[in-house]
Amino acid sequence: MIFAGTTFCSGRHTLSPPPSPLSGIAAIQLFDGTYDHLLLSADPDAAVDEFDSGWTYNTKINANFEENLEAGNIGFSTKTTENLVVRRREAGTYDWTVIYVKKIQSADDFDIVLRDTYARAGVEYEYSLSSFCNGIENSYVVQKVYSDFEGFYITDKDCLYGTIYDVDGCDTNRNISSQTLNLLNSRYLTTVSNGGLNCDSGSISGTFLKTDQTGPDLLASLKYRNEFKNRLADHKPLILKIDDGRIWMIKVSSNPTDTAGGHRDIRRLQFEWVEIGSVNSMKDLYMNGFSDVDSRWW
Amino acid sequence: MAILQTPVLHAISPFDPRREKVLEFYYEGSQSYKNRIVITDNERGVIVYDKTTDSMRLYALIPAGLLSAGRQYLAQIQVYDMDGNHSGLSDPVLFYCFTAPAFGLEGITDGYVCRNASINLLVHYSQVENERLKSLQYFLYSGDKAPLSSSDVIYSSTPSGHSFYGLQNNSVYCLRAMGETVHGMKLDTGYIEISVIYNTVPANVVFQAENNRQNGYIQLTTNIISIGYEVKNDHYTLKDGLLTLKDNYLLYNDGFQIKDDFSLFVEAQNLPLGKFLTTDHDILSLWIINVCGTFYCRLNVGDSPAVYCVPLPKARLCTDDGRFIVTDGDTMLEVIDSTYDSNDLIVFEVKRKNGIYGLDAYYKPEGIRTEVSA
Numbered sequence: 001m002i003f004a005g006t007t008f009c010s011g012r013h014t015l016s017p018p019p020s021p022l023s024g025i026a027a028i029q030l031f032d033g034t035y036d037h038l039l040l041s042a043d044p045d046a047a048v049d050e051f052d053s054g055w056t057y058n059t060k061i062n063a064n065f066e067e068n069l070e071a072g073n074i075g076f077s078t079k080t081t082e083n084l085v086v087r088r089r090e091a092g093t094y095d096w097t098v099i100y101v102k103k104i105q106s107a108d109d110f111d112i113v114l115r116d117t118y119a120r121a122g123v124e125y126e127y128s129l130s131s132f133c134n135g136i137e138n139s140y141v142v143q144k145v146y147s148d149f150e151g152f153y154i155t156d157k158d159c160l161y162g163t164i165y166d167v168d169g170c171d172t173n174r175n176i177s178s179q180t181l182n183l184l185n186s187r188y189l190t191t192v193s194n195g196g197l198n199c200d201s202g203s204i205s206g207t208f209l210k211t212d213q214t215g216p217d218l219l220a221s222l223k224y225r226n227e228f229k230n231r232l233a234d235h236k237p238l239i240l241k242i243d244d245g246r247i248w249m250i251k252v253s254s255n256p257t258d259t260a261g262g263h264r265d266i267r268r269l270q271f272e273w274v275e276i277g278s279v280n281s282m283k284d285l286y287m288n289g290f291s292d293v294d295s296r297w298w
Numbered sequence: 299m300a301i302l303q304t305p306v307l308h309a310i311s312p313f314d315p316r317r318e319k320v321l322e323f324y325y326e327g328s329q330s331y332k333n334r335i336v337i338t339d340n341e342r343g344v345i346v347y348d349k350t351t352d353s354m355r356l357y358a359l360i361p362a363g364l365l366s367a368g369r370q371y372l373a374q375i376q377v378y379d380m381d382g383n384h385s386g387l388s389d390p391v392l393f394y395c396f397t398a399p400a401f402g403l404e405g406i407t408d409g410y411v412c413r414n415a416s417i418n419l420l421v422h423y424s425q426v427e428n429e430r431l432k433s434l435q436y437f438l439y440s441g442d443k444a445p446l447s448s449s450d451v452i453y454s455s456t457p458s459g460h461s462f463y464g465l466q467n468n469s470v471y472c473l474r475a476m477g478e479t480v481h482g483m484k485l486d487t488g489y490i491e492i493s494v495i496y497n498t499v500p501a502n503v504v505f506q507a508e509n510n511r512q513n514g515y516i517q518l519t520t521n522i523i524s525i526g527y528e529v530k531n532d533h534y535t536l537k538d539g540l541l542t543l544k545d546n547y548l549l550y551n552d553g554f555q556i557k558d559d560f561s562l563f564v565e566a567q568n569l570p571l572g573k574f575l576t577t578d579h580d581i582l583s584l585w586i587i588n589v590c591g592t593f594y595c596r597l598n599v600g601d602s603p604a605v606y607c608v609p610l611p612k613a614r615l616c617t618d619d620g621r622f623i624v625t626d627g628d629t630m631l632e633v634i635d636s637t638y639d640s641n642d643l644i645v646f647e648v649k650r651k652n653g654i655y656g657l658d659a660y661y662k663p664e665g666i667r668t669e670v671s672a
Contacts, residue, residue, distance in 0.1 A: 025560065025577045026554070026578050027577060031575070032547075033568055034543075036539060036566065040563075041560060041561045044650060048662060067536065068536070069536075069548060070525070110520055112520045113519050116516040130415065136416060141505050143507040151514075153514040155515075
């Protein structure tokens, strides 16, 4: 029954909490007074004990006004981190490869932009960002990413050259040490393997062409090819990776050739190579100049 | 009398003479019915053990405690058949006796709790007769003993350490170290189970990995979350962990955002009547008000006609030495207090859960509580 506009607590929703706006919070203002602590958490079940427990995943603001007005967590991170370490592994495997180490001295040092050009194609990688202090890893954050590209790339610490045009199959040979002997008392041949040789070699070719919005850029393509040939010819180790997932640490073992592919401006570069180390070995990466991660982290 | 084929004694690895040792040998020929073992002290050239045993099995036993640690011996075997025919003594095989060394992981035993995502391992090795270590290797297994990782074989007479990284939180692993001494004595710590429990670094460091397909690389970026703020003027002090604002305000306005449920705590004292906290666009504000002589904290939520009020904490009773008096239900005894003791630090708590706001004001749990019956 409704009397004078009211149901006198007999209505169905009379005792329900009144509707309240559900806007977000993007600013907090404190006025005159004395404040010891301010904490904002995305966890509605958080307890006041979190004043002392530092940051959690839900903490948005935590200002304890000890020496400054800071409400972020810069102080927390620089207090617990001596080195920031970035590592990589293929998803499903256990062993990590350390690809980058940075010493942390201030909050700005946490800002890192890094390109990992040694990831092969068709593989899901896990990258971890670890906080190290006094040589001990405190904890790590992991991100997954699926690595994928087309064509092939030649890269080292300072360069990245590649093409998607007319890439051949990159045929290879697996080299082993083996010698056949014809023994006087045996109907069959005998093989002798003295040595641990077991590596790939091969050749690869592709058409190197630079394009812009209008089409092929012949001048840029010429410059690009010359830079690439200079890199091939400087006798330094390189990493070759191709879009079918194969990757090698190589050195060029023949004269790079530059031939016309049906038109004088469509240039095909080709070279032969031999494998000189393992891309999964931190020691090989360091000793061949691909990585600055020294032996303290192997 | 026929001469049987000479047996061949298998290689004998070093062993602790306090335990019995089985020596196996190889023999082909007329069925063996007895075997004789002869042990000679290699340094003195004296036979220390010579025993014939009725056994058809191709092994002989050195009893425990017969030999001495730190010495080298020669062993030979001879076999007899049923007709009394015997073989010659086998070629002597040299072996060593050493006291079983102490070999284990420093500071890590079964059930160890690791508080980091990595663990540093170092074996401790000691041997009474100074038998030197030749090599060792560390192994990491999952909790059900599936092999995960191992170190290289470390060739050194001095134990070297090794670290395993990337241990997952709240997981069980097994560690193991195996080694070998200079004279071939095998060492094994066995499986040592550990638990990994640590506090993870909160996601204040943003970490992104993105595949750049067109250029053939993975882009990795990190950055830290910084909260931007501004103050109206310099009329504020920071002393003993307290911020005092006078004719001033402090505004946190950058680097964070809450869209859904939240918990807000502010611990404060000496708050004058009026508004002491607000959020952007006055969506939410906290006030100190006085109604009929009693002080309250009031929460206003936007344009909603509803307000939430909670009386400020009442005075608590305590003994002369500062112990708060509580009931046997752990409830503090309080009295109605019509005054607001502004010098007390009060925690003002605002929560929004499932869209419903809640307000509370209380003293931060502290102090020694003395239970009394009430």
